[in-house]
Amino acid sequence: xxxxxxxxxxxxxxxxxxxxxxxxxxxxxxxxxxxxxxxxxxxxxxxxxxxxxxxxxxxxxxxxxxxxxxxxxxxxxxxxxxxxxxxxxxxxxxxxxxxxxxxxxxxxxxxxxxxxxxxxxxxxxxxxxxxxxxxxxxxxxxxxxxxxxxxxxxxxxxxxxxxxxxxxxxxxxxxxxxxxxxxxxxxxxxxxxxxxxxxxxxxxxxxxxxxxxxxxxxxxxxxxxxxxxxxxxxxxxxxxxxxxxxxxxxxxxxxxxxxxxxxxxxxxxxxxxxxxxxxxxxxxxxxxxxxxxxxxxxxxxxxxxxxxxxxxxxxxxxxxxxxxxxxxxxxxxxxxxxxxxxxxxxxxxxxxxxxxxxxxxxxxxxxxxxxxxxxxxxxxxxxxxxxxxxxxxxxxxxxxxxxxxxxxxxxxxxxxxxxxxxxxxxxxxxxxxxxxxxxxxxxxxxxxxxxx
RNA sequence: GGCGGCGUGGCCGAGUGGUUUAGGCAAGGGCCUGCAAAGCCCUCUACCCCAGUUCGAUUCUGGGCGCCGCCUCCA
Numbered sequence: 001x002x003x004x005x006x007x008x009x010x011x012x013x014x015x016x017x018x019x020x021x022x023x024x025x026x027x028x029x030x031x032x033x034x035x036x037x038x039x040x041x042x043x044x045x046x047x048x049x050x051x052x053x054x055x056x057x058x059x060x061x062x063x064x065x066x067x068x069x070x071x072x073x074x075x076x077x078x079x080x081x082x083x084x085x086x087x088x089x090x091x092x093x094x095x096x097x098x099x100x101x102x103x104x105x106x107x108x109x110x111x112x113x114x115x116x117x118x119x120x121x122x123x124x125x126x127x128x129x130x131x132x133x134x135x136x137x138x139x140x141x142x143x144x145x146x147x148x149x150x151x152x153x154x155x156x157x158x159x160x161x162x163x164x165x166x167x168x169x170x171x172x173x174x175x176x177x178x179x180x181x182x183x184x185x186x187x188x189x190x191x192x193x194x195x196x197x198x199x200x201x202x203x204x205x206x207x208x209x210x211x212x213x214x215x216x217x218x219x220x221x222x223x224x225x226x227x228x229x230x231x232x233x234x235x236x237x238x239x240x241x242x243x244x245x246x247x248x249x250x251x252x253x254x255x256x257x258x259x260x261x262x263x264x265x266x267x268x269x270x271x272x273x274x275x276x277x278x279x280x281x282x283x284x285x286x287x288x289x290x291x292x293x294x295x296x297x298x299x300x301x302x303x304x305x306x307x308x309x310x311x312x313x314x315x316x317x318x319x320x321x322x323x324x325x326x327x328x329x330x331x332x333x334x335x336x337x338x339x340x341x342x343x344x345x346x347x348x349x350x351x352x353x354x355x356x357x358x359x360x361x362x363x364x365x366x367x368x369x370x371x372x373x374x375x376x377x378x379x380x381x382x383x384x385x386x387x388x389x390x391x392x393x394x395x396x397x398x399x400x401x402x403x404x405x406x407x408x409x410x411x412x413x414x415x416x417x418x419x420x421x422x423x424x425x426x427x428x429x430x431x432x433x434x435x436x437x438x439x440x441x442x443x444x445x446x447x448x449x450x451x452x
Numbered sequence: 453g454g455c456g457g458c459g460u461g462g463c464c465g466a467g468u469g470g471u472u473u474a475g476g477c478a479a480g481g482g483c484c485u486g487c488a489a490a491g492c493c494c495u496c497u498a499c500c501c502c503a504g505u506u507c508g509a510u511u512c513u514g515g516g517c518g519c520c521g522c523c524u525c526c527a
Contacts, residue, residue: 027527029527039527040527071525072525072526151455154455154456155522156454156522161523163453163523177523223527224527225526225527227526228527229456230455230522231523232526255457256521256526257527263527265525267525268526289464292476293466294466297457297458298457299464302463304478308464308477309464311477315490318490321490322491353467355466355476356466356467358466359465359466359476360474360475362475362476366492370491373491422486428486428488431487431488441488442488443485443489449490
C-alpha cells in the first residue's frame with residue numbers, strides 16, 4: 001500500500017481508493033507558453049504515482065486541467081495581436097506533444113476552464129448568497145476570514161498570513177488575503193456573462209469546480225507543484241470548505257526544479273524548454289533523473305546530470321538486450337524467485353522513495369549481469385526480468401528493439417564470416433561501415449549484435 | 453518580519469545512533485576480448501561550524517553560519 005506525505009497533516013497517509021477507482025487530481029498548466037522542464041518534472045512525478053498504483057492493480061482515475069483563459073494568455077494574445085483562443089490552443093498542442101514525447105500517460109480527463117464557466121459562476125453565486133464572498137469594484141472576492149481552518153496547507157494561521165502579505169490592500173479587497181473568484185472584464189477582454197457582470201473566473205475557482213465535478217467529493221489525492229501549496233491549493237480548499245463540501249482527502253506537492261539554486265518558472269524567466277530536452281536526450285534520461293531525486297526535494301537539472309542518467313540507462317537497456325537474446329533458449333521450468341519486487345515495493349510504498357527503489361533496480365542489474373556472466377542463467381534471468389519489470393512500473397521500459405535494416409544485417413553477416421576467417425581487417429572495416437550507418441556494434445557468442 | 457525545508461565523498465543523490473556497502477555518473481587498476489563494445493571484480497571516499505546528550509553522533513538537542521521555497525503570477 002502506497003503511503004505518501006500528506007501536506008495537510010504532515011504525516012504519511014495511505015493511498016487507498018474507497019470503493020471505486022483511486023481519484024487523482026493534478027493541477028495542470030496555464031497554456032500561454034511552451035512547457036518547460038519544471039512542468040516535465042511534475043508530470044513525471046504524478047505519472048510515476050499513477051503507473052505505480054496501476055502496476056499494483058489499483059484502477060486510477062486521473063484528472064488534470066488545462067487553464068485556457070487567464071491574464072497571461074490575454075497578455076500574450078494582445079502582444080502578439082491574435083486571438084487569445086489561438087494562443088491557448090497552440091500552446092496546449094505543444095504541451096501534449098511534449099508529454100507524449102516524455103512518455104507521460106495522458107490523464108483520463110482533461111477539463112478546460114472555459115468549458116466550466118457556468119458551473120464556476122454558480123459556485124461564486126452560492127458563496128455570495130452565503131455571505132462568504134462579496135461583490136467588489138473589479139471582481140468578486142472570497143472573504144477568507146469566514147473560512148474555518150484557513151491556512152491548513154500553508155501551515156500558518158490566518159493572522160500570520162495577513163501579517164506577511166506583501167501586497168497592499170487595494171481597497172477593493174476587504175482583507176489582503178481575500179482572493180478573486182470572478183474577475184470583471186475590462187474593455188476588450190474576453191468575458192462570460194454572470195450576475196456580477198461580464199468577466200472570467202479566477203484561477204483558484206476553476207480547479208475546485210472541475211475536480212469536484214469530475215471526481216466527486218472526498219477524492220483521494222490532489223497534487224501539484226510545491227509552489228501551488230499556497231495560495232492556489234489553500235484557496236481551492238477554502239471554497240470547498242466554505243460551501244460545506246468535502247474536498248480532497250490528501251494533498252501531495254512535488255519539489256521544484258531549480259536553476260542555480262533558484263526555482264525554474266516562467267515568471268522568473270529561467271526556463272529550459274521541455275521539447276528541447278527531449279530532443280537532446282532519450283526522454284527516459286530525464287525520467288530517471290526525476291526518479292533518482294526524492295519527489296519532494298528540489299532538484300537541479302544540468303546537462304551533465306542528464307548525460308549521467310543516459311549512461312545509467314545504457315545499463316538497463318543492455319541488460320534488456322541480453323535478456324531478450326537469451327529468452328528463446330532460456331531454461332524451462334521455474335526460475336528462482338527474485339527478492340527485488342518485494343524490496344522495490346517496500347521502498348516505493350514508503351513515500352515514493354524512488355531514489356532507493358532505483359538503487360535496488362541498479363543493484364539487481366549488476367547482480368543479473370554477474371550471474372549471466374558466470375553462467376548462472378536461471379539466477380540471471382530471474383533477477384534481470386525482475387529489474388526490467390520494476391523499471392517498467394515507473395515508466396522506464398527499455399526502448400523497443402530497434403529495427404535493423406536488411407542491408408545492415410547483411411553487413412553483419414559478412415562481418416561474422418570475416419571474423420570466423422580471422423580476417424580482422426575486413427571485420428573492422430565492416431564494423432566501421434555499420435557504425436557509420438548509425439548502429440552500435442557488439443560481439444557476442446552468437447555473432448555480431450546491432451542496435452541503435 | 454512569519455512559516456516550511458535544506459547543507460553528505462570529484463559530481464548527482466539516498467540513508468543511518470556504533471558493527472558490512474546506498475545507487476548512478478566520473479576516475480584508477482584488473483578480468484574477459486583478435487581489437488572494440490558490453491559485462492564482471494577491485495580501489496578511492498563523505499557527512500557545514502560550535503556546544504550538549506551518549507560508552508559512542510554524520511544521524512538526537514541547542515546555538516551559529518550558509519542556502520532555498522512560500523507569504524504576488526508560478527508546476
